[in-house]
Amino acid sequence: MATAVTEEILLDRIKSGRLVEDSAHATERYIEGLKRTLIVSADTELISAPAYMNATKDFSTLPSVDNYITVMGIVQDELGHAHIAYRMLRDLGVDTDELVYERRPEKFKYPYAFDVPLENFTELVVANGFYDRAGFVLLSDIHQNCSYGPWKRALVKVDREENFHLRHGEKWMKVFSKDPEK
Numbered sequence: 436m437a438t439a440v441t442e443e444i445l446l447d448r449i450k451s452g453r454l455v456e457d458s459a460h461a462t463e464r465y466i467e468g469l470k471r472t473l474i475v476s477a478d479t480e481l482i483s484a485p486a487y488m489n490a491t492k493d494f495s496t497l498p499s500v501d502n503y504i505t506v507m508g509i510v511q512d513e514l515g516h517a518h519i520a521y522r523m524l525r526d527l528g529v530d531t532d533e534l535v536y537e538r539r540p541e542k543f544k545y546p547y548a549f550d551v552p553l554e555n556f557t558e559l560v561v562a563n564g565f566y567d568r569a570g571f572v573l574l575s576d577i578h579q580n581c582s583y584g585p586w587k588r589a590l591v592k593v594d595r596e597e598n599f600h601l602r603h604g605e606k607w608m609k610v611f612s613k614d615p616e617k
């Protein structure tokens with residue numbers, strides 16, 4: 436029978452730079468904290484997809500069809516990020532079908548900003564510039580310091596894509612700020 440992991444064994448593992456690869460390496464407290472953090476991340480990624488899509492409803496605010504394609508790429512990235520986080524939760528024994536399909540809307544855990552509708556392309560690029568920057572800073576910190584191996588590795592791809600989103604926001608904010616009429 437495997438020895439139960441105590442806080443002390445877990446701390447020794449983390450201090451020696453070895454990653455936690457599954458629940459057998461961790462305490463219940465660690466796994467509960469990890470699940471809570473992953474749910475916030477998964478929900479935020481998921482909710483950002485319809486929020487960004489909503490901003491393309493008024494086609495007349497898009498400079499060209501290329502911008503529409505770029506936004507759809509960003510939406511697809513965000514759904515991929517949500518999928519990664521929910522899949523890790525499933526691997527930890529969470530019923531993710533219940534989480535995604537059965538939960539009441541007010542139970543989702545995401546920042547208030549996504550309750551404010553983004554209604555045109557300009558608002559979308561400002562969101563890309565600020566929300567994706569915030570996401571990038573938070574996730575980069577997790578990528579660099581997180582002791583949970585599966586998440587640390589998954590964030591290589593997520594960070595790269597978030598960087599693309601925030602650069603998209605910054606680029607178009609610069610373009611629009613040069614011409615107040617736009």
Ligand SMILES: [Fe+2]
Pocket residue numbers: 480512513516570597
């Ligand atoms: Fe994302």
Ligand SMILES: [Fe+2]
Pocket residue numbers: 513567570596597600
């Ligand atoms: Fe993003």
